Amino acid sequence: MDKLKMHSPDLSQANIEKIQSLFPYCVTEVYGEDGEIKLAVDFDLLKQELSDSIVEGPQERYHLNWPGKREALLTANAPITKTLRPCRDESINFDSTENLFIEGDNLDALKLLQESYLGKIDLIFIDPPYNTGSDFIYKDNFSVEKSKFLESDGQVDDLNNRLMSNTNADGRFHSSWLSMMFSRLKLAKNLLSENGAIFVAIDDGEVANVRKLLDEIFGRDNLIANFVWQSKDTPGNDSTGVAQTHNHVIAFSKSNSFKPNLLERSDKQIANYKNPDDDPRGVWLATPLTRSEFRERDFYPLVSPDGREVYPPDGTCWRRPKDVIEKLINENRLWWGVKGNANFPMEKKFLSETKDGVVNQSWWPYEFAGSTRNANAEIKKLFDGKKPFDTPKPTQLIKRVIDMCTSKDSVVLDFFAGSSTTAQSVMECNIRDEGKRTFIMVQIPEYCNEKSQAFRDGFENIAQLSRSRIERFFNSINFNDKLTLSNRLGFRTLKVGETNMTDVYYRPDKANQADMFAQVQNIREDRSDEDLLFQVLLDWGVGLTLTISKQQISSKDVFFVNANDTGEGADLIACFASDISNELIKTIAEKQPLRVVFRDDGFATDAVKINVEQIFKQISPITDVKSI
Structure with a gap:
């Protein structure tokens, strides 16, 4: 009878097994530190196998690098002997809910989820610390001491002698933050389904680095878009003289299997469809019939209802070939105005023949995706007029992402849960369309600042506050019979802890x-x-x-x-x-x-x-x- 290993998977060994399947003679066996035999790569043989394409260490190439990157990769792959411990007292509907709230370091949580949720997450939305250097409830400053950076960056030797004159101050500030993000994003990719996607909210300070990280981990061909979100609905004062009223939401797919859902047409968009000629096919939208480039094939005259011969303007042409135009004329799909004397015809696009929605755009104004003002109002509504979170996201923003990327039974993960806006957004979407989406929230129990509103209200850490928001929203729902029976409401709390097994037993x-x-x-x-x-x-x-x-x-x-x-x-x-x-x-x-x-x-x-x-x-x- 075999024993369970009782630790998270060793991802480096899994990667070696993949190499072994392609190049079996490049993989050998060695003794690990625990005395057990494990797989190892013979890199000399592997280099020989890939000699036509390998990039040697010092060669110039385009990539993102920083002190600590290799260690971050090892950190992501290394197994841990921790576990998730159930906590009924801090859960809602523990026995029936299919939602999870995990309290603990998100790096540990992501490792522990690698087998139970491998390839099962449809959407990841995260709002990580922006690396502003300010004191924030979650650790927001990942800069390292100058001396430690210079040593790791190769700028000092063992005797503390400077090797370079450039202190690379920007690198010192960004390196630890990049390492933190790199290991977590590597693990997060494993959890996504083949048609899944990750959305990362970030500001101008780290947007370039986040884009490069995601390019490397997910592949630049899998970029969905850099959505620009108008986060502020009014300009404020800024020391640079330019009001920063936007943030970014960078989105990548797991693979080319991802297909975004169309947006539902708004009432304003539908109102643009008219029917001035009482066409029996219903309301329609007049669209231009000219193209802003010249193609000789599509430059020909059309005869208007009042007998004029009309050509496209100079330098342009018709959007349709002549045979297609003739078909449109026979089907009464050209519009020359109410009196038939317009300078150029338009093509009639009937609402009844269009797709069920409209394509997504990369510009998200606050009317479309909400603003920080909306987010603050939502928090105050749940917390009796108080604002225990400094920088929450509006549910409207995350619901837009959910609408774009999920079906009614998708699983949504947020491993920087913060104020748990994502959890509330998932529940609101389910209430709206009777969906069965589930969420997994991960939040470290970071102590609340003693000067914060949260601390004054009796919250010891952010995880407590995050759960409280979900519970308060849950209690605010006006239940009907269908929702009362739903197993998608509530959450099961699990806490990252040391393994249940004694170390000596599993480490002989x-x-x-x-x-x-x-x-x-x-x-x-x-x-x-x-x-x-x-x-x-x-x-x-x-x-x-x-x-x-x-x-x-x-x-x-x-x-x-x-x-x-x-x-x-x-x-x-x-x-x-x-x-x-x-x-x-x-x-x-x-x-x-x-x-x-x-x-x-x-x-x-x-x-x-x-x-x-x-x-x-x-x-x-x-x-x-x-x-x-």
Whole structure:
């Protein structure tokens, strides 16, 4: 019976396996620090294999580089032995909701989600710290000490002697911020579905760097757009003499499978369609028939209703070939004005024949996507007239993104949750169109500034405040029967924590002889069965929002994940009790689950432990049986 690994995936090993599939003789085996055999790349052979295209280190090439980039890549790929611990007391509808709120460092959270949500996220919207250097509730200044930067940048030697005269002050300020973003964006890409997209809100200070990061990670061909959002509806005073009234939302797709949804036509746009000639096909829009370039093929005369011979203006031509124009005339699709004496004809575009919506544009005025004024009003409405968040985003902005990129059952991730505007936006979209979208919010429990409104209102950290917004919006909803039954409302809180397993048990290289008898138990004493269950879900890549029920079988607590009312056909059945008997194992096997997990030391006898696999082979051969 195999054991679960109980740590996040080692992405570097996964990448090596991909190389192995292409160039098997370029991959070898070595002993790792823990004494276990692992894969490694023979780079000399790989370079030889790619000799026609490889770029050697010092060669000039176009790319973004900074001190700490390699370390950031290693950080993204390195596995961690942390877990997600359930917190019922800080959740809403814990047992039925399919939304997640994860409290903890988002780098850890993204690693822990790699298997359960690999390729399952349809939209990622993040509003990361803008690296302004100001004191913000979330760590907003990622600059490093000058001496540390100069050493890492190669500008000083081991004796602290300067090697270059240029201090590269800008680099010192940006490098740590870039490393922070790089590792997280690398992990985020893995979670996106093939037709998924990521949207990053940013200001002018780091927009160029964010664009280069996304170019490198997602590929510049997958740029959707740099949307310019008019974030302020009134100009303010600025020391530069130019009022900054905009921010950026840079969007990239996972692949060319992404197809944005059309925008719904506004009442103003529909009002442009008229029917002055009472055409039975309904209202229509008059569109120009001339092209602002000359093509000899499309330069010919048209005869107006009043008998004039009309040519396109000099330097232009008609937009349609002559045979197409003749067809339009026969179908009464040319418009010469009410009296038939217009200088040039127009083409009639009928509303009934157009697409269901209009294409998206890269300019988002505040009337379209909301403003910071709207965002502040929304926060104050939920928090009794107070403003506990300094820079929230308006729900109208994020709902525009949701409308463009999601279907009614999409999964939306925000790993810089902040004020949880994204969570509220997802719920509002579901209420509007009876959708079943779900959200995953990730927020570090950064302490609130003692001078902030949030601290004065009794909030210790941002994660508490973020959850409070979701809860307040939830309580403000005027429920009807359909919404009351919806499993898309509420959220299940999980907190990033140390592994449930003792280090010595899973790191034998750290053990010594004196520890052996002290480490009989491989599970930390302060952990519950539900803690163990969620770490198993993570390790096995099972959904973290599936329904969970608990039954008593042979006087033992048994968990059923995504099972029917009788407990049959479950995605997972888990029992972490002691003294497990053959009878209990047979009862579980009769439920025909896909997976089963027990504690390695939980069996009544060694004979029972040996019999487990045989019992399942006889009763439920489809079941994958493992232990922790």
